[in-house]
Amino acid sequence: MLFVDVAAVVKLVEQIGIETVLAEMAGYIEEDFRRWEDFEKSPRLASHSDHGVIELMPTSDGREFTFKYVNGHPGNTADGLQTVVGFGVLANVRTGYPEMIAEMTLTTALRTAATSAMAARHLARDDAETMAIIGLGAQSEFQAHAFRAVLGVRRLRVFDIDPAATRKFMANMRGRGFDIVAAASAAEAVLGADIVTTVTADRARNHILSDNMVGAGVHLNAVGGDCPGKTELQSDILRRGEVFVEFTPQTRIEGEIQQLEPDFPVTELWQVVSGQAPGRRGAGQITVFDSVGFAIEDFSALRYLRDRIAVVGGATRLDMLAAPADPRDLFGLVGAEPAVERALAS
Amino acid sequence: MLFVDVAAVVKLVEQIGIETVLAEMAGYIEEDFRRWEDFEKSPRLASHSDHGVIELMPTSDGREFTFKYVNGHPGNTADGLQTVVGFGVLANVRTGYPEMIAEMTLTTALRTAATSAMAARHLARDDAETMAIIGLGAQSEFQAHAFRAVLGVRRLRVFDIDPAATRKFMANMRGRGFDIVAAASAAEAVLGADIVTTVTADRARNHILSDNMVGAGVHLNAVGGDCPGKTELQSDILRRGEVFVEFTPQTRIEGEIQQLEPDFPVTELWQVVSGQAPGRRGAGQITVFDSVGFAIEDFSALRYLRDRIAVVGGATRLDMLAAPADPRDLFGLVGAEPAVERALAS
Numbered sequence: 001m002l003f004v005d006v007a008a009v010v011k012l013v014e015q016i017g018i019e020t021v022l023a024e025m026a027g028y029i030e031e032d033f034r035r036w037e038d039f040e041k042s043p044r045l046a047s048h049s050d051h052g053v054i055e056l057m058p059t060s061d062g063r064e065f066t067f068k069y070v071n072g073h074p075g076n077t078a079d080g081l082q083t084v085v086g087f088g089v090l091a092n093v094r095t096g097y098p099e100m101i102a103e104m105t106l107t108t109a110l111r112t113a114a115t116s117a118m119a120a121r122h123l124a125r126d127d128a129e130t131m132a133i134i135g136l137g138a139q140s141e142f143q144a145h146a147f148r149a150v151l152g153v154r155r156l157r158v159f160d161i162d163p164a165a166t167r168k169f170m171a172n173m174r175g176r177g178f179d180i181v182a183a184a185s186a187a188e189a190v191l192g193a194d195i196v197t198t199v200t201a202d203r204a205r206n207h208i209l210s211d212n213m214v215g216a217g218v219h220l221n222a223v224g225g226d227c228p229g230k231t232e233l234q235s236d237i238l239r240r241g242e243v244f245v246e247f248t249p250q251t252r253i254e255g256e257i258q259q260l261e262p263d264f265p266v267t268e269l270w271q272v273v274s275g276q277a278p279g280r281r282g283a284g285q286i287t288v289f290d291s292v293g294f295a296i297e298d299f300s301a302l303r304y305l306r307d308r309i310a311v312v313g314g315a316t317r318l319d320m321l322a323a324p325a326d327p328r329d330l331f332g333l334v335g336a337e338p339a340v341e342r343a344l345a346s
Numbered sequence: 347m348l349f350v351d352v353a354a355v356v357k358l359v360e361q362i363g364i365e366t367v368l369a370e371m372a373g374y375i376e377e378d379f380r381r382w383e384d385f386e387k388s389p390r391l392a393s394h395s396d397h398g399v400i401e402l403m404p405t406s407d408g409r410e411f412t413f414k415y416v417n418g419h420p421g422n423t424a425d426g427l428q429t430v431v432g433f434g435v436l437a438n439v440r441t442g443y444p445e446m447i448a449e450m451t452l453t454t455a456l457r458t459a460a461t462s463a464m465a466a467r468h469l470a471r472d473d474a475e476t477m478a479i480i481g482l483g484a485q486s487e488f489q490a491h492a493f494r495a496v497l498g499v500r501r502l503r504v505f506d507i508d509p510a511a512t513r514k515f516m517a518n519m520r521g522r523g524f525d526i527v528a529a530a531s532a533a534e535a536v537l538g539a540d541i542v543t544t545v546t547a548d549r550a551r552n553h554i555l556s557d558n559m560v561g562a563g564v565h566l567n568a569v570g571g572d573c574p575g576k577t578e579l580q581s582d583i584l585r586r587g588e589v590f591v592e593f594t595p596q597t598r599i600e601g602e603i604q605q606l607e608p609d610f611p612v613t614e615l616w617q618v619v620s621g622q623a624p625g626r627r628g629a630g631q632i633t634v635f636d637s638v639g640f641a642i643e644d645f646s647a648l649r650y651l652r653d654r655i656a657v658v659g660g661a662t663r664l665d666m667l668a669a670p671a672d673p674r675d676l677f678g679l680v681g682a683e684p685a686v687e688r689a690l691a692s
Contacts, residue, residue, distance in 0.1 A: 018680060051439065060400075097417070
C-alpha cells in the first residue's frame with residue numbers, strides 16, 4: 001500500500017510549483033465533473049459531537065473507490081491545532097484492496113482552491129482581472145494561486161477582520177508577482193472586483209457581503225459557508241444571481257442556500273462542465289458558486305496524487321495488508337515461525 | 347499518528363501468545379458490549395460492485411471514534427489474494443484528530459474469534475468441553491484458540507469439504523495441545539459436540555447443518571453467514587433455538603435470520619452481557635449466536651491494540667497530519683522555504 005505523506009505533497013509542490021499542481025489538479029477535477037453520472041454518490045457519513053464533526057466521504061466510479069476522513073473542530077485553533085485535518089484512501093474496486101493512503105490536509109486545501117478556479121473558468125467573465133478575497137485564513141493563499149493558475153487573475157483586493165491574518169497573508173504572498181491591495185473593509189475590498197471569494201472561518205450566520213456590495217457581472221466564489229449554521233452571504237444576493245452547486249442535496253444542508261426555501265432553483269456545476277446546462281449567460285449576470293466540497297473532488301485529488309507522485313517520486317510503502325502465501329492460511333502469519341518469516345519477507 | 351502495521355500485530359501475538367491476546371481482546375469487547383447504549387451505531391456504508399463490496403464501519407462512544415475499511419471479494423482467492431483485507435482508524439472525538447491507524451486483516455480475524463468466544467461464555471453450557479468446527483478456512487484456527495482461551499475448550503471435531511483445508515488446519519494446530527478429530531462429514535463432526543462453530547466461506551444459501559444434526563443443549567456459533575445471500579443453517583434450527591445477534595437491523599440483512607420473517611424474535615447479545623436479558627435458560631436449550639461482525643467489535647479491537655502496543659512496543663509514527671506552526675498558516679508549509687523547514691522539523 002502506497003503512502004503519500006505530508007512531506008511527499010510538500011515535495012511535489014516544491015518540485016513542479018504550486019500553480020502547476022493547482023492547474024493540473026483542476027484538470028483532473030474537471031474531467032471527473034464531466035463524467036459525474038458515472039459516480040456513486042452517497043451522503044457523507046457524519047459523526048457529530050459537542051466539539052465538532054468527523055466525516056467519512058466515499059465515492060466510486062466503478063473502477064476506483066476513494067474516501068476521505070476529515071474533521072471540523074472550530075475550537076481547535078485555541079489549542080494550537082487545526083480546525084480541519086484529513087487523509088484519504090484510494091482502493092481498487094475489482095480486488096477491494098486499498099492501494100494508496102495520502103495526507104489530505106494540504107491536499108484538501110489544494111483541491112478546494114482548484115475546484116473554485118475550475119468553477120470560475122465556467123462562470124466568471126472571460127475578462128475577469130481582479131479578485132477580492134474576504135477572509136485571509138488557511139485557504140486564502142491557495143485560492144489566490146489557483147485563480148492565477150487557471151484564469152490568469154493577478155490583481156487581488158483582500159480583507160480580514162483580524163489584522164494578524166492580513167499580515168500573514170501579505171507576508172506569504174510577498175514577491176510572488178501579485179498586485180495586492182489590503183482593504184480596510186469588505187466593502188472596500190469588493191470595489192471593482194470581477195470575482196469575489198468569501199472564505200471566512202467564523203461558524204455563524206454572517207453577512208460578509210450584503211446585497212448592495214455586489215455589482216452586475218460579478219462572480220461570487222462562496223467557499224466559507226460549508227456547514228449547517230455557517231453562511232456568509234445575505235440571502236438577497238443569492239436571489240439576484242444564478243446559483244451553481246456541487247451536489248444539490250448536500251448543498252441545501254451545508255451551503256449558502258440553506259438560508260433559502262428548499263426548492264430554490266440551482267444548477268449543478270457538472271451540468272455546466274459537461275455542456276448540459278449554460279454557465280454564465282451574459283456580462284451583467286451575477287453568478288454564485290456555493291461551494292461546500294464534495295467527495296468526487298477528493299477522488300480527483302487522490303487520483304492526481306497517485307499519478308503525479310508515480311512520476312516525481314516521494315511515496316513510501318506501508319506494511320498495512322497481511323499477505324499470507326496461501327490466502328486461506330491467515331493463521332500461518334502468527335501461528336508458526338517459518339510461515340511468519342516467509343510472509344514478512346514477501 | 348501512530349501506525350500499527352502487520353509486523354506489530356504479529357509481534358504482539360508472538361510476545362504475549364495468541365490466547366492471551368484473544369482473552370484480553372474478548373475482555374475489551376465484553377466491556378464495550380456492557381456499555382452498548384453509549385455508542386453511536388450507524389449502518390455500515392457499503393459500496394457494491396460486480397466483484398464484491400467495500401465497506402466503511404464507523405462507531406463512536408463520544409470519546410473515541412473508530413472506523414474500519416474492509417472489503418469482501420469472493421473471487422480474490424483465485425488470484426492469490428485474500429477475500430477480506432482491512433485497516434482501522436481510531437480518532438479523538440474532542441479534537442477530531444486521527445490518532446492511530448492499524449492493520450485489520452489479522453486483527454479482524456482475532457476480534458471475530460474473540461467475539462464468538464465471549465458470546466459463548468454467556469450462551470454455551472458451563473460444562474462445554476468439545477467444539478465442532480465446520481469450515482477450516484482463514485478463521486478456523488483463531489476460533490479454536492479463542493474458545494480454549496476463554497472457555498477452556500480443548501477437544502475439537504473438525505470438517506471441511508476441501509481436504510487441503512483440513513490438512514492446512516491439522517498442520518497449523520499440530521503440537522498446540524488440542525485433542526482434534528478430523529471427521530469425514532459435517533454430520534460426523536457435530537456428534538457429541540457441545541458447541542458447533544460454522545465458518546464456511548462459500549457465498550450461497552447452504553445447509554451446512556440440517557435440523558436433525560443439532561441436539562439439545564448445543565450452542566451454535568454461526569460465523570460464516572455474514573452477508574446477503576450467504577447462509578449456513580437450515581432455518582428450522584433457528585426456530586428450535588433462541589437466536590442472539592449483535593445489532594438487529596444489520597443481522598436481519600446479513601445474518602442467518604435473513605432466511606426468516608422480519609419480525610422473528612431475537613435477543614441482542616449486549617442485553618445478555620449487561621444483565622438486561624437472560625442468556626442460556628437451561629441445559630437442554632439450543633442457543634444460536636448469529637454473528638455477522640459489528641463496528642463496536644472493531645472499536646474494542648482498536649482500543650485494545652492501542653493500549654497493549656503502548657506497553658509492548660512495535661508501533662511507528664506516520665507523517666500523516668500537516669502541522670503548521672500557526673494553524674491558520676497552512677500555506678506556510680508549501681509557500682516558503684523557512685516555514686517548510688520549521689514545520690517538518692517539529
